[in-house]
Amino acid sequence: MSEYTGEATVLRDLTFPYRFIRPAEAGGECLFLLHGSGVDETTLVPLAKQIAPHAVLVPARGRIPQEDGFRWFERITPTSFEQASIRTETDAFATFVTEAAKRHRLDLARATYLGYSNGANLVSILMLLQPGLVRRAALLRPMPVLDETPPTDLAGTKVLMIAGAADLTYGPFAPALVTLLSQRGATVDARIVASGHEFGDPDAAIVRRWLADPAVA
Structure with missing residues (x-):
């Protein structure tokens, strides 16, 4: 019997x-x-179990179809994105988080947002466009995607960013996101792992240690 409940059930009662x-x-x-x-919402579940085996997991699915899976907002090229789609989907996801917290009695003060690639980008936008909602975020292989960024105050927000040393697509853009979030007041812990765009056990170990740091709690 699984030590987890709810893995097989896709819920469609929210946005x-x-x-x-x-x-x-x-x-x-x-x-x-x-x-x-x-891909879909199942892909980060094994990684999340490594990172926080006692945490409730809320894996969500992006609403934009792509190939055999989904993404979080429309793209123009692999590194440029449809700005109206970004804002629409980010606003909708903020509503989803609030409603999910009420529905399942989650304490958002103890929530961490774990995003990978396109999902990490959505989390970074959520911080900038919905200030106060995200307090802790672990971003794997992110890049900045907003053409115009608001002067959001991110003081008190803790961010872990992990770039891949051999990630030729997103890696070169990661330092700009570190600078952006830091300038807005976030506490950013930027790391580089010896990999490409893919994630793996080294990422899990880094995120697990970061979350265990009393300064992050």
């Missing part, structure tokens, strides 16, 4: 399809999981 996965020995923390492009 985004999602799963609600609760471990047998759940603590009070929760992770919202935002997948990369062309």
